[in-house]
Amino acid sequence: MARYLIITIICAWALAGCNEIEEAVKDAKKDGSAPPKDNYIVLLDLSDRILFNNQQQVPKDIQVVQSIYAAFKSKLNAKDPTRLYFTVKDKLKLMVAPQRTTSSEVYDMAGNLRLQLAAAQPEEKAKLLEETEKNFNAFLPQIYKKAVISNNSTSYAGADIWKYFNEDLQDDLEKDAQNTLFIITDGYMDFESLNGRASRNNRYTSCTQIINNLKKAPDWNSRFKEGDYGLLPVNKRFPNLKVIVLELNPKDDWTGEYNLLTTIWSKWFNEMGIKSYAFIKDDNINEINESIEKLLKVKLPSSANITSVSWTPVTESDPEITKAAKNKATMAAQTSDITPVTETVKTTAQKKENSNSYNSYSSYAYSEPAAPQKKKENVKEREYIRVSAVKGQIDTSSIHSRTNPKKPISKPKEQVTFGPAY
Known part of the structure; x- marks a missing residue:
């Protein structure tokens, strides 16, 4: 008898729970109002920093993305405790910053890591959220495996974050949402070569160019303001955008490196109308998670409850790296004597440099010294190669980047810097 009584009580509890959920759905339908919409964009820098x-740095990146996804879920659960997300229309997507040496396969894989709750049927939203999380955990390591094309820094082009802001960011924003952009980067915006990079007065496209001009000057802050140093402006405004720059990794050979680095980014954001921003230094994952919790006002699960990342370093003997190295060597051999193409690029860069509009600037318009011309050369053959190369859009991944070896950072306990209105 007692056994049947227990079963009856359990069934009653279950029915009561179901009735509560049904009532919540009815209330949501009756109310018709939706909670504020969030749009999360995660932008990866896959340059030699990885x-x-x-x-x-790779497993750290993956753990940070997982924490951002956990924060996204926490926000959803706060908006709808029933976990049905009936009226929730939040979005989240992963993006890879434009980079010459990153294969199209990486961008294709990243394009599948996104979640748009508004496009899902009400009964499918909770399931979609869990499936997308599994996809993130499964595909992120594969993306990084494809992104590691060499263990030599000179094989990597820079991640063009400037170009993303100038050409792509506007399309990723939602007018009716609170947009939050997470940029995972070391903070330097370095490219293939600092020589020949476009600049105007004291405006550049790489933080390193600015730092090299002001480094170790006792009055660097005054010189920065008086000389109007900074990144080339993007002729667009993003007032409805919050930006969180994560994993800034300042070099430790100058104590002012971090302050100048964040000053450069802050000025750039302000000039684009971005008033809400924050910076988080590269640190252990628990410190980073604490910073994310403070900035987003959410509670994350402990690190033990987030899927752990197992990463085996990619070596030069891996097939993917061998294939990439062969392709790079082949393209280098094909383009070594194409002087006219280099001259064309150089002319283009000069025209853009003299332009009165910042918006006409392309962050890949740079010039390199022309290759030495061979004494004996078949003119027709050279012309054929030149025309074929232009039509085929030469892969310039063979152009080397000049980067400094990074040292382990030494940082104070306080590692979060806030913008003026975050």
């Missing part, structure tokens, strides 16, 4: 500390 080689840092024997590629241990």
Whole structure:
């Protein structure tokens, strides 16, 4: 008898729970109002920074993305405790910053890591959220495997974050949402070569160019303001955007490096109308998670409850790296004597440099010294190669980047810098 009584009580509890959920759905339909919409964009810098500390930057990146996804879920659950997300229309997507040496396969894989709740049927939203999380955990390591094309920094072009802001960001924003952009980067915006990079007065496209001009000057802050140093402006405004720059990794050979680095980014954001921004230094994942919790006002699960990342460093003997190295060597051999193409690029860069509009600037318009011309050369053959190369859009991944070896950072406990209105 007692056994049947227990079963009856359990069934009653279950029915009561179901009735509560049904009532919540009815209330949501009756109310018709939707909670504020969030749009999360995660932008990855896959330049040579991923080689840092024997590629241990990679699992750190993946853990940070997982924490951002956990924060996204926490926000959803706060908006709808029933976990049905009936009226929730939040979005989240992963993006890879434009980069010459990153394969199209990486961009294709990243394009599948996105979640748009408004496009899902009400009964499918909770399931879609869990499936997308599994996809993130499964595909992120594969994306990084494809992104590691060499263990040599000179094989990587820079991640063009400037170009993303100038050409792509506007399309990723939602007018009716609170947009939050997470940029995972070391903070330097370095490219293939600092020589020949477009600049105007004291405006550049790489933080390194500015730092090299002001580094170790006792009055660097005054010189920065008086000389109007900074990144080339993007002729667009993003007032409805919050930006969080994560994993800034200042070099430790100058104590003012971090302050100048964040000053450069802050000025750039302000000039684009972005008033809400924050910076988080590269640190252990628990410190980073605490910073994310403070900035987003959410509670994240402990690190033990987030899927752990197992990463085996990619070596030069891996097939993917061998294939990439062969392709690079082949393209280098094909383009070594194409002087006219180099001259064309150089002319284009000069025209853009003299332009009165910042918006006409392309961050890949740079010039390199022309290759030495061979004494004996078949003119027709050279012309054929030149025309074929232009039509085929030469892969310039063979152009080397000049980067400094990174040292382990030494940082104070306080590692979060806030913008003026975050």
